[in-house]
Amino acid sequence: MNFAIIFYILGSVIKIEGILMLFPAAVAGIYREMSGMWFLLCAAVCIATGFLMSRKRPENCAFYAKEGFIMVSLSWIVLGLIGALPFTLSGEIPFYIDALFEIISGFTTTGSSILTDVEALDHCMLFWRSFSHWIGGMGVLVFVLAILPLAGAQNMYLMRTESPGPTFGKLVPKLQQSALFLYTIYFVMSGIELLFLLAGRMPVFDAVCTVFGTAGTGGFGIKNTSIADYSPYLQAVITIFMFLFGVNFNFYFLIIIRRVKDAFRMEEVRWYFFIFSAAVLAIAVNLTSLSGHFISNLHHAAFQVSSVMTTTGFATADFNQWPVFSKTILVLTMFIGACAGSTGGGIKVSRSIIYIKSTARELSMLIHPRSVKVLKTDGKAIDDGVIRSAGAFLMCYVLVFAVSVLLVSLDGMDPSTTFTAVAATINNIGPGLEQVGPTANFSIFTPFSKLVLMFDMLAGRLEIFPMLLLFSPRTWKRH
Amino acid sequence: MKVTLDMTIEEIVKADSRAAGILADEGMNCVSCASASGESLKEAAEGHGVDPVMLLRKLNFRLNM
Numbered sequence: 001m002n003f004a005i006i007f008y009i010l011g012s013v014i015k016i017e018g019i020l021m022l023f024p025a026a027v028a029g030i031y032r033e034m035s036g037m038w039f040l041l042c043a044a045v046c047i048a049t050g051f052l053m054s055r056k057r058p059e060n061c062a063f064y065a066k067e068g069f070i071m072v073s074l075s076w077i078v079l080g081l082i083g084a085l086p087f088t089l090s091g092e093i094p095f096y097i098d099a100l101f102e103i104i105s106g107f108t109t110t111g112s113s114i115l116t117d118v119e120a121l122d123h124c125m126l127f128w129r130s131f132s133h134w135i136g137g138m139g140v141l142v143f144v145l146a147i148l149p150l151a152g153a154q155n156m157y158l159m160r161t162e163s164p165g166p167t168f169g170k171l172v173p174k175l176q177q178s179a180l181f182l183y184t185i186y187f188v189m190s191g192i193e194l195l196f197l198l199a200g201r202m203p204v205f206d207a208v209c210t211v212f213g214t215a216g217t218g219g220f221g222i223k224n225t226s227i228a229d230y231s232p233y234l235q236a237v238i239t240i241f242m243f244l245f246g247v248n249f250n251f252y253f254l255i256i257i258r259r260v261k262d263a264f265r266m267e268e269v270r271w272y273f274f275i276f277s278a279a280v281l282a283i284a285v286n287l288t289s290l291s292g293h294f295i296s297n298l299h300h301a302a303f304q305v306s307s308v309m310t311t312t313g314f315a316t317a318d319f320n321q322w323p324v325f326s327k328t329i330l331v332l333t334m335f336i337g338a339c340a341g342s343t344g345g346g347i348k349v350s351r352s353i354i355y356i357k358s359t360a361r362e363l364s365m366l367i368h369p370r371s372v373k374v375l376k377t378d379g380k381a382i383d384d385g386v387i388r389s390a391g392a393f394l395m396c397y398v399l400v401f402a403v404s405v406l407l408v409s410l411d412g413m414d415p416s417t418t419f420t421a422v423a424a425t426i427n428n429i430g431p432g433l434e435q436v437g438p439t440a441n442f443s444i445f446t447p448f449s450k451l452v453l454m455f456d457m458l459a460g461r462l463e464i465f466p467m468l469l470l471f472s473p474r475t476w477k478r479h
Numbered sequence: 480m481k482v483t484l485d486m487t488i489e490e491i492v493k494a495d496s497r498a499a500g501i502l503a504d505e506g507m508n509c510v511s512c513a514s515a516s517g518e519s520l521k522e523a524a525e526g527h528g529v530d531p532v533m534l535l536r537k538l539n540f541r542l543n544m
Contacts, residue, residue, distance in 0.1 A: 116532050225536055225540055228540050229543070318537065439537045439541075440533065
């Protein structure tokens with residue numbers, strides 16, 4: 001284990017977090033909010049500390065899978081521990097565990113909140129909450145890699161750990177170029193959404209925070225009613241952009257380099273669109289069979305499916321009141337999640353495709369035991385290592401899920417609340433059902449359960465393995 | 480319709496009759512109460528031990544559907 005490089009990169013991450021804290025401090029200046037001074041103080045300490053830690057590059061810069069996993073886990077934990085300080089120091093969220101829950105929910109782009117009255121927060125605090133989604137969306141470490149002159153193939157381990165999905169293929173040969181491409185697409189799409197929201201007369205502050213929540217598929221709103229109070233036009237814009245941010249970013253890259261046919265042939269994207277469409281239609285029909293107009297129900301169904309499937313978590317309706325069939329569809333899409341290589345969470349559409357094809361192959365081999373079937377996606381054979389890894393991911397996911405439900409159940413909530421609280425956090429969605437539904441929050445849980453749910457948020461965002469490896473003694477051995 | 484904490488129960492229910500059912504779910508059978516025209520939503524919620532902000536969220540969410 002190369003502790004020196006971990007220390008060095010952690011220092012860079014802390015330094016960057018300090019710089020990022022200057023943005024909410026600037027917002028506090030605009031709105032003349034005294035609580036902004038805590039961001040200035042924290043920024044100064046972070047920049048100084050980070051500078052000292054990363055002042056001298058270690059002689060041995062080599063890091064591989066083990067260092068990559070630990071780097072990522074520790075960085076996200078440190079980001080949360082520091083990021084919570086302005087909330088607590090200012091008194092806006094006085095209990096540190098609550099502040100930690102809120103900011104980890106922000107950085108992991110979950111969007112679960114312990115706040116009852118969101119609108120009571122200062123603008124700078126609301127900004128920091130939403131900004132953490134945008135930062136977390138693409139992964140701070142990918143950002144660090146894009147700008148730090150650490151050359152060599154070692155960076156692949158860090159980027160692979162950070163990037164969501166079962167496979168990570170470089171868009172272009174140079175890793176830093178790949179990261180820059182991803183960031184460019186991310187920034188441009190965020191800018192386009194901002195323009196559409198401003199065109200719909202959304203106030204600037206609201207629009208900026210909404211873009212942060214959409215791009216990062218996080219879902220922290222700045223209103224107590226999330227997106228429900230905004231116009232149908234604005235809700236439609238947000239629906240479309242949530243969907244777009246849930247698409248594999250390779251799709252956009254292929255379009256940019258004019259391989260449009262290849263882009264639309266991407267199996268995962270086609271499945272993503274199909275699942276989305278089917279879910280929206282089924283819910284709209286189900287809602288209309290009971291009450292309301294089809295178009296209005298279609299609008300709300302599209303918003304909620306887009307929100308839940310991409311694991312954003314914005315709401316325009318209290319889907320807790322929907323019929324069981326519609327709620328079940330939403331819960332299923334929670335687990336499927338968005339595409340790999342997007343900012344969305346969940347198990348990912350590409351893994352779901354692998355599971356379905358593997359299962360079909362196994363069933364086929366029961367009948368034809370001597371047959372040889374190669375699993376393919378996008379016309380290419382899926383490597384056995386990828387299939388094995390996807391299987392291991394699912395087992396670890398189920399294990400973490402089961403243990404988390406067991407631990408959170410100690411709070412004595414009803415089964416639906418307990419189950420969906422864990423589902424909402426490990427899939428980085430935000431709201432669940434019943435007492436953690438879209439009109440409620442996570443303040444009902446004890447500090448212990450909040451810690452469990454924070455672990456789930458981090459595990460979900462980092463795709464399970466990095467968080468589990470923290471607990472393995474072999475990980476920490478020097479050699 | 481956007482509900483606010485300073486609206487009276489009577490005003491809210493008159494604007495949207497569905498509000499009566501939402502209030503009843505929280506144990507607030509306000510429609511038949513004499514205080515409906517005089518008490519604000521905030522006062523009524525606090526009187527029934529219900530978090531006013533949480534109730535406001537539920538009302539605004541469900542009445543916008």
